[in-house]
Amino acid sequence: MIDAMRFVSSWLFRLGCVALTVALLTPAPFRFVTAPPQTLITENPHVCVHTDLIHEVDEWKIERSLSLVREMGASTIVEFFPWAYVESERGVYDWRQADRIVHHARNQDVTIIARMGLVPDWARPDDSTLNTLPPESDRYFAEFVAAFAARYAGIIDHIIIWNEPNLAFEWGFADFSPERYADLLRVVYPHARRGNPDVVVLAGALAPTLEPEDSTNGLNDLLYLERMYQAGAADYFDGLAVHTYGFNQPADAPPAPSALNFRRAELLYAIMAEHGDAHKPVYITESGWNDSPRWTYGVQPSARIAHTLDAFRIVADDWEQARRLCLWIFRHPTPRNSYRDHYTLVTPEFQIKPIYYAVQAYALGAEADGVPLWLPAPQEVR
Amino acid sequence: MMFARYGRFLLAGIGLILLGLLTIPPTVDHARTSIREARAQRADPFPSGVMRVGINPNNPPFAFYTPQGEMIGFEVDLAHALAAEIGVEVVLVPVGFDALFDALTADRVDILIAALIADNFRGTRAELSQPYYDAGLMLVNAMGWDAMRDVAGHALAFQLGGTADEVARNWSRRIAPFTMLPYETPDHALDAVRLGIAPAALVEASAVAGYLRAHPDWTPDTPYVVNQPYVVGVRAGASAIRREVNRAISALYRTGQMQTLIERWL
Known part of the structure; x- marks a missing residue:
């Protein structure tokens, strides 16, 4: 018996030594040291970018991204705070990543507009996509929005409810009608205001599209906004989030119901005015041009730069109701390996694209030095 | 004494059994379902x-x-x-x-x-x-080059702001200095090589194919240097x-x- 006990204790001791050694081999947690608080300098505070920090694993990359945003002269970012990430277990909130983003944004003197969406597993059917929000889960989403608004009251005072609700896939291919979205706003709005009485609830963020009434993919954004008003949505949002892309037209191309271009935003604003909402502010939370060489709606990188700067000038000079013009998208944490990479201003490896410097010069009020960014076209020698 | 003599074998045996248990999938029913589904799919x-x-x-x-x-x-x-x-x-x-x-x-x-x-x-x-x-990038040249290292000390044409621009700027940090020649379009970058202004251009494969169709008499080397x-x-x-x-x-x-x-x- 004594032998057996000695044997067991001997082995326990050896196992303890091994466990201790393994524990000591584990690297110490990475200690991140935040840079001193910074002050934003800009001549054009309507310059804004949509970021993708929520998917960033490394904290230093969040800080580096926001530092570059500030250095570019952008006063504001739009950032996505997915419900599914924060409340993956019902009633249990994990704010760590959101807190990191908010902390670094404040440290860089950059304001945040928050976008809300994505449904956790427990609030949607099995085998559905992350965008699937059954009506019975609206109140859970509203509770999340209230918790978010309360937690960041005084820091984040602008919240966008859902993203591009006029597209079927943004609802998991379920009911994407304006009436459904109006119902969602009706549930969420009072919760958001209860969480933060000063919060500005932004609705819309409609995808610019010409999809007809009978399409299963989506619905024309102008028709959708009109029907949102008819469904009584006006009382449940304080401002309109607008997505307006230039596609392959210049920034000053005239708007028309049958055209997708930057000034299509004016048609949305006209619908607001018709319904007595001209006093409400407009935040252009997604915009820009794409320089993919293959995408149908892409332009040359040189044209992308020129159109983008023209768009900022239009907002500053002509669109009094527009508070911000946010470019989609500042940087992705990893390559998208598609045309989407051609919307970015900075690569995943933090390589800065020529358009970044052009926007920076505009935001900081610098005069163009007249030096072309590219060489003249080579000429045949005859 | 018996335990002391054979105990280590006993422990080793228990350890092996535990390791074996770890290899069992966590949800046996699910695994069986998946196998059934896979068989059904294999059939048609x-x-x-x-x-x-x-x-x-x-x-x-x-x-x-x-x-x-x-x-x-x-x-x-x-x-x-x-x-x-x-x-x-x-x-x-x-x-x-x-x-x-x-x-x-x-x-x-x-x-x-x-x-x-x-x-x-x-x-x-x-x-x-x-x-x-x-759909990757080709290093279009008539110098027999087929890799990033060949560009060191020379010049490289590419389209400003595109994927080739990103790669060229990345290369500029990895090899000996070379002259970067940004053009407004991929065709201009290829013109620069064809007309002898630049020794090489970095251009996407489909753009190279289109350019070569328009210039059938020009037959440069077109090795891939970035794969997509x-x-x-x-x-x-x-x-x-x-x-x-x-x-x-x-x-x-x-x-x-x-x-x-x-x-x-x-």
């Missing part, structure tokens, strides 16, 4: 006799609409060729790029042929086939469909049909 990956193909029609020359509203392009023809090889009817489902993987998850399509570049992230959302085209393989996406777990697609792609290469399609469109 397209039981309806129809293959629904998600295609992004905004990506010329791979897939795009004519002014008359007809969807055409390399990937449209590829979808038809794959379906013929597999022996099923094909239904083309136009899907915007952002909705491609959701369409797969929601069972609106069986496969995606939409200029998907194979990467680790996509590998988590879908099963990926073998490549059917490489396009693959077919298949719903996660639908391995039988992926195998069938892979078999069909191999057959198209073997019979020369793939090359015919590439030469027709790219």
